[in-house]
């Protein structure tokens with residue numbers, strides 16, 4: 001073979017190679033844009049996909065309202081990090097929990113930030129008229145639950161395993177957090 005033939009072969013070879021690469025890129029781009037318009041729509045309509053998404057954005061907690069139909073509030077199950085991180089107050093009715101433990105486990109969810117109308121712990125203005133009712137009323141409302149103007153306070157903060165004394169301790173702890 002002459003050098004002339006070699007060069008000709010090389011040129012043709014590179015031309016073929018180059019066009020194959022171009023065709024590959026073109027097919028890739030075309031497939032991508034088609035999949036975007038067709039497949040993605042179906043993926044998003046897939047009930048299993050939607051179910052998984054709903055599961056991921058499920059609210060951490062739901063409030064049961066007295067007198068309303070609460071049957072839809074059952075936890076669909078499965079471990080959830082917030083519950084695991086919760087101090088023992090909800091897991092076992094241990095007697096040796098400090099008032100602070102009880103408060104953190106059962107009350108801070110609402111009272112910490114003032115969720116759903118709950119008077120915020122340490123907020124003197126919100127607590128003044130409540131404390132004025134007397135501690136016994138606060139104990140009773142915390143143990144038995146209380147529907148007030150601001151919202152609904154569930155019995156024992158929703159932690160039915162707490163004893164009366166533990167709830168009283170938590171109420172006392174909350175009141176003690178008020179500025180002097």
Ligand code: HEC
Pocket residue numbers: 063102103106107108109110111115116117118119130133137138139141142146147148149150151152153154156157158167170171174
């Ligand atoms: C699901 C949210 C929630 C949780 C959890 C919760 N509370 Fe409350 N609590 C409320 C709301 C809302 C109110 C205000 C009700 C109103 O006055 O309208 C309230 C009010 C109170 C009051 C004032 C009652 C009154 O007579 O003014 C006390 C005391 C109280 N909570 C104690 C507790 C204690 C103790 C715990 C923990 C064992 C607890 N709460 C957990 C929502 C909650």
